[in-house]
Amino acid sequence: MLNKIQHRNLNTYSVTPFDFFEEFSRNLFNDFKPNFIKTDIHETDNEYLVEAELPGIPKENIQVTYENGVLTISGQQQIDAVNEDKKGKLIRSERSLTSVQRQYLLENVKEDEIKASYSDGVLKVTLPKDSNKEIKKSISIE
Structure with a gap:
């Protein structure tokens, strides 16, 4: 009797043996996936x-800032997954939000002339150097 109930539930919700492994691997590896x-x-x-x-x-979900010699690039991606059975009844709905951020020390830059463009998943940021800024500063010892 128990097998018939389980079998009926599997057919009703279209669950396959692969669904178990998909769920298991998603839970196991999402925590270790580098957001880099x-x-x-x-x-x-x-x-x-x-x-x-x-x-x-x-x-529109990418931010680029430059402050105190540090370029910061950050972004967010939201993924919505919806699975419906043949009758259109919702059986599973999942969402994930991934945030990434990196910072780079790039000093002696003309801050007002920084330009950025984004195409085909690649962000390009051009930071013109400021040759008038002093690279080294001598400090006298008292």
Whole structure:
């Protein structure tokens, strides 16, 4: 009798053996998945070019700030997953919100001339160098 009830519930909710492993792996590995922005930083005599991968994050959910010599890139991605059976009855609805942030120390920059663009999941930030800023400061010893 118990097997018939379980079998009927499996058919009603369209549960497969793979659903168990999907749920198990999602719970196990989501906690260890790195929320890390992969970045390339190029330096020339005149500027820094930062290329940061933010795939799947909409442009409006990305923030770029520069303060006290630190460039900060952050973003959020929300994923909504909805599964319905053939009759349209909701049987599972899941949501996840992922936030990422990285900071980079890039000093001697012309703050008013920083430019950023976003295309195909890659954020490009150009930071022109300020040659007038003093790189080293001598401190006299008393």
